[in-house]
Amino acid sequence: EAGVTQFPSHSVIEKGQTVTLRCDPISGHDNLYWYRRVMGKEIKFLLHFVKESKQDESGMPNNRFLAERTGGTYSTLKVQPAELEDSGVYFCASSLSLAKNIQYFGAGTRLSVL
Amino acid sequence: DAKTTQPPSMDCAEGRAANLPCNHSTISGNEYVYWYRQIHSQGPQYIIHGLKNNETNEMASLIITEDRKSSTLILPHATLRDTAVYYCIYTNFGNEKLTFGTGTRLTIIP
Numbered sequence: 001e002a003g004v005t006q007f008p009s010h011s012v013i014e015k016g017q018t019v020t021l022r023c024d025p026i027s028g029h030d031n032l033y034w035y036r037r038v039m040g041k042e043i044k045f046l047l048h049f050v051k052e053s054k055q056d057e058s059g060m061p062n063n064r065f066l067a068e069r070t071g072g073t074y075s076t077l078k079v080q081p082a083e084l085e086d087s088g089v090y091f092c093a094s095s096l097s098l099a100k101n102i103q104y105f106g107a108g109t110r111l112s113v114l
Numbered sequence: 115d116a117k118t119t120q121p122p123s124m125d126c127a128e129g130r131a132a133n134l135p136c137n138h139s140t141i142s143g144n145e146y147v148y149w150y151r152q153i154h155s156q157g158p159q160y161i162i163h164g165l166k167n168n169e170t171n172e173m174a175s176l177i178i179t180e181d182r183k184s185s186t187l188i189l190p191h192a193t194l195r196d197t198a199v200y201y202c203i204y205t206n207f208g209n210e211k212l213t214f215g216t217g218t219r220l221t222i223i224p
Contacts, residue, residue: 033211035214042214042216043152043214045212101210102163103158
């Protein structure tokens with residue numbers, strides 16, 4: 001069984017550019033989460049999808065971040081325009097509904113904004 | 115945000131049991147204790163969870179005190195591959211966000 005996959009593994013962009021991160025959850029997992037760790041900080045929650053609906057987006061830092069999950073399968077996280085403080089590692093996780101909140105994480109996308 | 119307290123770092127000799135403590139004095143009655151770990155350059159990995167009874171799986175054991183204000187994760191025979199940052203988290207059983215603290219950096223020494 002394939003795990004959570006994230007693409008790209010590393011992205012280097014200049015300030016002001018746009019970047020789109022992709023997450024493919026484990027097949028059949030209705031819950032999809034985005035987290036990030038910025039330099040020297042703790043891993044922080046960004047948002048939670050249940051199928052295609054945003055269940056909780058309380059962690060989204062500002063309106064430069066847009067997450068989508070069309071069709072309830074893969075998800076994208078777009079940062080537009082990127083700022084220096086957006087640099088960090090973005091993790092995606094997925095879980096089954098009614099599955100004891102066991103979240104399976106991808107390896108992350110390392111975003112470097114120069 | 116749910117807050118836990120863990121020692122910042124610990125060492126353990128290879129082959130010995132690693133005992134990682136966590137204080138979660140503000141946990142409420144319907145919240146579970148979860149342990150995750152993050153091995154360098156990988157995403158966090160689920161280890162074990164529990165409510166009030168001790169739990170064991172193929173990876174570890176979880177001992178929760180009777181008052182539920184603290185717990186200990188036990189890796190019975192630590193290997194070098196267990197070197198990682200270990201996070202103790204408490205949250206509701208439903209599919210909710212995980213609140214990560216600073217964790218404990220466990221180093222297994224050959």
